[in-house]
Amino acid sequence: MVQTAENNNPVITITNLCKAFGKNRVLDNFSITLDQKENVVVLGRSGSGKSVLIKCIIGLLAPDSGSINVLGEEILTMDHDTLDKMRVRIGFLFQSNALYDSMTVRQNLEFPMRRHWIEISQKEAEDRVKEVLENVGLAHTIDMMPSELSGGMQKRIALARTLILKPDIILYDEPTAGLDPVTGKEISNLIKQVRETYNTSSIIISHDMKCVKATADRIGVLINGQCYAQGSYADLAASNDKNVNQFFE
Amino acid sequence: MEIPKAGKVFLTEAGALSRFTGWFFHEAFRPRYEWREFIRQCFMIGFKSLPLVALTGFIMGLVLTMQLRPTLVDYGVEARIPAMVALSIVREIGPVITALIFAGKIGSGIGAELGSMRVTEQIDAMEVSGTNPYKYLVVTRVAAATVMLPLLVIMSDAISLYGGYLGVNISAITSFDLYITQVFDTLHFSDLLPAFIKTFFFGFAVGLVGCYKGYNSSKGTEGVGRSANSAVVLSSLAVFIIDLLAVQITDILGIN
Incomplete structure (x- = not known):
């Protein structure tokens, strides 16, 4: 069952993406699009290549073949400097949060601004840090170390760090992994809230069905390296295809 | 002829380390330079190693003098203790022992830190944040280790020689002026220079091996532990190999 989404204005177009590790072909002619202000969830079993997909989009992994067009530009042929500039427009929320443990929350948030040579004054940088922290509800943690925060708080700070550059696109890698159901729900709500506040488009990698249901406008099911099926949560939940249905049982 | 598996592993590792070293020189001399991080690493690697290095240096000088004394008394050359202590410490024991202490503290620290950053995706996060993680993490640490170890040595x-002075005074009374005069009368430029130069290579090896092991860490927390451990073992071994080569080179050049 393959449905084609109505792509009025795609911000990401992935075409026939292939990536293998040795003999293991994790992505095998994978294609999907992401429209403006849309949340697309890529659903798949553990080890199916979901994280590999978004790491290819951000340029952390080089695919073997295929095309990744982001905001009208081809990622795979970009030189390193152009890719760095593009990365300002793409946020990435890591599964493990990837907060720098030797830095305070403030320094974690300032780091991408300093590194991307964003031309803003110290005062503006300070204001932006406070703004994103308020948006994730953790303004009081500004001078704390990541080790002093709970898993859910670290996830929020990681999201704040992603938002600090005001990206057009956010890639979420298992945003609710390792969190209790209540915190997971809070993070899912935050993902929806971020889209409204920052007008972002997102690809969310997940197999947490509560998160999928809460955040997805459209779902792409990744099976055997291909986008096996696409559709809304309701469409796919009603599917008779056992490969799709297994995720919704 | 088939290469044995252990040989293949060794050659693969040697090749990877050589590539990593080449990458260091490629990145080290290209802008953008990470001066702020370099200074921070000098502080972390150099300044924070001071107490440990000072303590071990002091004990080294003291123990060496106390161990030498009975033998030199037997031969009736007790008066040569300051000269022997000075030569031993400055030419060999000081650089090598300090480098081994440095490998234990800094090599393992770098291996564990970078290994932990690798497995928790912090290195990937750095790359996504527009930072060349190799330049930011590896070049700064290796450069700081290369610069700071000679200063620590x-x-x-100096502290070892002071320890030696105290060691001399346990059994006899010698003035500090006489002790220091004997030390400097014994030491020549050809004793100091090769010993000083080789410490740069020791520092470089310790920093590079620590970074290599940490940067290429994998397999979760187990991998981090293994990186830290093998960083110490390999960098300690590298110190001895460099020392051996340094002795051979100074011998060939006739500056012994």
């Missing part, structure tokens, strides 16, 4: 040598 100079300090360690």
